[in-house]
Amino acid sequence: MKVLILAAGLGKRMKSKYPKVVHKILGKPMINWVVDLGRKFGEVGVVVGRKAEVVKSYLPVDVKTYLQEPQLGTGHAVMCAKEFISPSDDVLILYGDVPLLKEETIQRLLETHTNARADVTVLTFIADDPTGYGRIVRENGKIRIVEHKDANEEQLRIKEVNSGIYVFSGKFLLDNIDKLSNNNAQGEYYLTDLIGMANNVETVLLNDPVQVFGVNDRVQLSQLEAVARDRILKELMLSGVTIVDPASTFIGPDVKIGIDTVIHPFTILEGEITIGEDCEIGPYTRIKNSILGNNVKVVRSEVEGAVIEDNVSVGPFSRLREGTILRENVKIGNFVETKKSTIGKNSKAQHLTYLGDATVGEDVNIGAGTITCNYDGYKKYQTFIGDNAFIGSNSSLVAPVKIGKGAIVGAGSVITEDVPDDALALGRARQVIKEDWAKLKREAMKNANHKE
Ligand code: UD1
Ligand code: CA
Numbered sequence: 001m002k003v004l005i006l007a008a009g010l011g012k013r014m015k016s017k018y019p020k021v022v023h024k025i026l027g028k029p030m031i032n033w034v035v036d037l038g039r040k041f042g043e044v045g046v047v048v049g050r051k052a053e054v055v056k057s058y059l060p061v062d063v064k065t066y067l068q069e070p071q072l073g074t075g076h077a078v079m080c081a082k083e084f085i086s087p088s089d090d091v092l093i094l095y096g097d098v099p100l101l102k103e104e105t106i107q108r109l110l111e112t113h114t115n116a117r118a119d120v121t122v123l124t125f126i127a128d129d130p131t132g133y134g135r136i137v138r139e140n141g142k143i144r145i146v147e148h149k150d151a152n153e154e155q156l157r158i159k160e161v162n163s164g165i166y167v168f169s170g171k172f173l174l175d176n177i178d179k180l181s182n183n184n185a186q187g188e189y190y191l192t193d194l195i196g197m198a199n200n201v202e203t204v205l206l207n208d209p210v211q212v213f214g215v216n217d218r219v220q221l222s223q224l225e226a227v228a229r230d231r232i233l234k235e236l237m238l239s240g241v242t243i244v245d246p247a248s249t250f251i252g253p254d255v256k257i258g259i260d261t262v263i264h265p266f267t268i269l270e271g272e273i274t275i276g277e278d279c280e281i282g283p284y285t286r287i288k289n290s291i292l293g294n295n296v297k298v299v300r301s302e303v304e305g306a307v308i309e310d311n312v313s314v315g316p317f318s319r320l321r322e323g324t325i326l327r328e329n330v331k332i333g334n335f336v337e338t339k340k341s342t343i344g345k346n347s348k349a350q351h352l353t354y355l356g357d358a359t360v361g362e363d364v365n366i367g368a369g370t371i372t373c374n375y376d377g378y379k380k381y382q383t384f385i386g387d388n389a390f391i392g393s394n395s396s397l398v399a400p401v402k403i404g405k406g407a408i409v410g411a412g413s414v415i416t417e418d419v420p421d422d423a424l425a426l427g428r429a430r431q432v433i434k435e436d437w438a439k440l441k442r443e444a445m446k447n448a449n450h451k452e
Contacts (some may be wrong), residue, residue, distance in 0.1 A: 002089050002391025005034050005076045008049025008068040013217040019051040019389065020215065021096035022058050025225050026232070026252040027270035030060050032084075033099035040103055041092060041110070043085040047073070047083040048078045055096075073188030074164075074179040078173070087171040093191070095164055097214045100228055105211055109167055109204050119198035123165040125209040133161035134192050136203065143203065144196030149185040161204070162192060163212035172198060189220030198415075207377065228253070228408075237264075249282075258294065273419075276310070281344065303341075306338075327362070344387065357399065358381070363389035367411065369394035386421065395427075 012021025021031040031046070038044040047240030048055045049068040066081035067429045070310040078085075078093070085091055090113065092106065105123070113121035122145070123137050123424055126305060134145040135158040142449045144164050146155050174196050180189045195201055206212060236321075240259030243249050248265045255273040257263070264282030273287055276294035281287070284300040292298070293310035301315035305322035314320065314332045323340035326332065330343045333350030341355045344362035349355060350369035357380050358372045370391050383397050391397070391410045403409060404421035413427035 001082060001383035002086065003038035003042050003044045003048045003091060003092045003094060004078065004081055004084060005031070005044065005094045005096050006040060006079055007034075007055055008047050008052075008071045008075060009097070010050035011216065012095065014215075014221075015442075019055050021055060023097055023215070023221055025221070025228050026250060027268075028252055031055060031096045031097040034094050034101075035059060035063060036253075037101060037106070038094055041106060042089075045081055046096065047081050049077075060291060072182065073186070074191035075177065075189035075193065077192055079177055079180070079189065082174070082177065085170050085173055087174055089170045091168045091173055092169050093164070093166045093168065095214060097216075098164070098212055099215070100213065100224055100231075101165065101211045103202075106165075106204060109165070112204050113167040113204050116200065116202045118167075118202040119169050119200045120195060121167045121202040121204060122195060122205055123163040123212065124203045124213060125163055126159050127161045127209065128159075130156075130159050130161045131307040131368050134164075136160040136162060143201040145192035147184065147186070147189075147190060150391075157384075161181055163206060163209075163211060164214075166191075168194070183279060196425070222237055232280070236347050290320075335419075355383075358383040359387065360385045361389065361405065363388045364391070365389075366391050367395065371396050373398045 007021045008041065009020065011102050014020050014023065022029045025033065034360055035044055045064040045066060046059060047066050047068050050070045052067055058451060059065065061229060065086060066084060068077045068080040077205065083354045103338050107407040108121055109121055111222045127133055132148050134147045135155050136157055137158065139143050167326040176194055180193050182189050184190060213224060220388055232251050232371055233243050233249060235250065236257055237243055241257045244262065245265040250262055250268045251352050252270050255269045257275045258277035260277050261279040266284045267282035268286040271289035273290055274294045275281065278294055279292060279296045281298050285298050286302050289301050290306045292308045295311045296308050297313040299315035301318040303320045305421040306320040306324040309328045310324045311328055312326045312330045317334045318332050319337045321339040324338040325342040327345040329346045331348040331350060335352045336349050337354045339356040341358040344364065346362055347360050347364040349366035353366055354372060356367065356372050356374040366384055373396050374380050374383065381399035384400045384402040386403060386407065388406045389403050390408045392409050392413065395409050395412065396414045397418045401415055401416040404423060404424040408424045409415055409420045410424065410428065413425060415425055416425050419425040425427065
């Protein structure tokens with residue numbers, strides 16, 4: 001099947017510099033909700049127009065785009081994508097600004113369409129207020145769609161309306177698309193006029209119209225955000241995830257969570273995330289594009305682009321950045337930042353540390369205040385720390401540098417040269433003791449004050 005997404009409109013009422021369809025719902029641009037849904041059913045093409053380059057920059061590389069310039073209506077949009085349509089394939093039409101349609105609804109539409117060998121199958125719904133929608137007009141056993149602005153009084157009273165989602169037979173579409181005219185109230189080429197030209201029209205009535213609600217302004221954007229959020233949280237809870245406070249929890253559509261994991265309040269999970277079983281996430285945590293194993297704890301922390309294996313604990317107040325890999329049983333404590341670093345099994349960095357471009361072995365202890373000095377103002381350099389090494393508190397490891405297995409770095413050291421396996425490295429000034437110096441100083445100051 002072919003899936004054609006119409007997304008050429010600008011969306012003036014968004015009052016935005018950006019095209020409407022790139023505005024986000026739960027951290028994911030609307031167009032990507034629709035593209036991902038479409039990809040479940042076949043090859044995807046997108047009709048772009050206003051700010052086409054911006055829209056294109058959000059699309060996966062295998063998605064074809066067709067430029068519609070200027071925008072002369074939904075029928076014209078499909079004409080612009082004629083080369084995408086083949087006579088042997090059905091074509092599903094979706095809108096780039098209708099993000100919450102469910103897979104099962106499309107499934108139902110396709111079943112009806114295929115069983116009836118229809119020319120076109122239209123997804124309809126009953127609108128309490130049908131203003132603005134095309135009306136489904138059934139007369140003498142025939143179905144056609146009359147747009148709101150073209151409807152007479154009797155037609156305006158019809159509450160069954162066109163959702164704008166259809167499946168067309170590719171052959172019917174190619175045979176008829178060029179017959180459309182713009183002889184109507186809006187001077188547009190209406191895709192809906194094809195319905196009246198077809199002999200075999202089917203309709204599928206949708207009972208849950210929110211699935212086909214579009215976004216026209218930012219109020220509707222927030223309304224659909226709330227619907228999406230509620231839907232996702234419910235699915236997760238029913239699948240075995242505890243969400244302590246749904247009202248303060250935001251979880252995107254591409255997040256998978258295992259059973260018996262608990263999501264604490266004020267947690268935001270965005271992008272592509274996999275979380276295993278028995279994890280505790282939050283409170284006050286934001287995770288983006290990461291993979292977490294089982295029994296992982298992340299408290300009051302920011303995590304992005306990280307891989308975290310089983311039994312790891314992170315936070316409070318940690319920041320794991322892109323390219324962080326934490327192997328099993330690692331402990332990352334408060335005020336620790338990691339970037340492009342791998343931390344081996346059972347290793348710990350519990351307090352006030354920066355690990356950037358570092359490879360840390362197993363069973364390593366990173367003392368409080370350890371910093372990998374990975375940047376000289378021009379380039380980034382690597383730090384290697386062997387298994388069982390012990391890095392004393394407040395050490396600076398000036399990369400490129402290698403700390404051998406089982407080596408100890410004395411607290412307060414600045415390490416600029418490689419440390420061999422099992423060695424002790426001290427890189428600090430020797431301590432000096434001056435007996436009674438403080439006391440003598442105190443007395444001298446006191447005498448000086450008396451004289452004044
Ligand atoms: C259309 C239907 C109407 C239906 C309604 C549901 C037509 C003529 N009417 O209304 O029956 O009830 O959807 O929401 O099809 N677009 C383009 N190029 C264009 C015009 C539109 O790509 O030239 C895209 C828009 O970006 C949008 C979608 O098509 O994603 C629908 O356009 P919109 O103007 O909202 O639909 P209407 O014509 O109002
Ligand atoms: Ca609309």
